[in-house]
């Protein structure tokens with residue numbers, strides 16, 4: 001059963017200074033987690049997609065780390081991943097839940113774009129591999145092919161805290177409404193996706209997709225981006241954002257490094273569902289309930 005939904009404070013780190021130097025990237029991410037925790041005492045901190053490596057399919061094999069997640073028995077101290085060790089220590093030190101953005105992960109022959117989640121004791125409690133790979137070609141604008149080096153994940157994932165059930169996705173996953181819908185029907189109160197849209201799709205789709213997923217499913221929805229760096233190979237859109245279940249934008253960053261805070265209020269979730277009761281008006285006699293398949 002999902003935990004009961006209680007108020008909580010969310011912090012999203014729109015991380016800057018992601019360079020070719022992995023050690024420095026991990027160090028900077030750690031400093032920003034500590035800063036986010038000190039400034040405003042959030043309950044849950046989020047990092048962006050690809051926080052320890054430049055974003056691009058050619059970089060993934062170079063920066064990939066072995067995580068070897070085995071579920072409940074996973075021992076972070078024995079992990080080969082420097083990023084996992086840092087994230088676990090930072091969660092423990094700050095006594096805060098942490099969605100550790102994403103890193104390129106190596107598992108046997110395969111590479112994944114992977115998000116790991118830590119509880120305030122520093123235990124790795126959930127892992128999500130980007131299910132839908134970002135393969136697009138908009139002539140004259142952007143061509144990107146994650147599938148050149150990555151394999152797509154094959155599971156849906158959420159985790160339970162003492163304040164909410166949180167569903168996970170990564171960036172391009174937001175374009176596939178089934179993932180969000182099924183997470184919401186499985187009891188998630190908030191869906192949080194590390195992401196890194198770009199200068200073509202960002203202005204067009206970043207906001208509308210999040211507001212659509214939020215209002216369709218009557219959940220809180222947040223995406224956490226890296227800051228924009230025009231010297232990097234990939235120019236992230238930024239605009240890290242939190243949307244409430246009525247599709248209202250609660251907070252939105254610009255393009256620079258920033259830490260955003262949002263108070264997540266369950267009464268908004270409850271009043272959205274009571275006032276516009278789509279969750280009880282579905283017509284599964286007319287169309288199938290895909291969340292049950």
Ligand SMILES: NC(=O)CC(=O)C(=O)O
Nearest residue numbers: 134171172196197198201
């Ligand atoms: N970077 C992504 O995975 C997705 C993206 O930029 C888009 O969907 O647009």
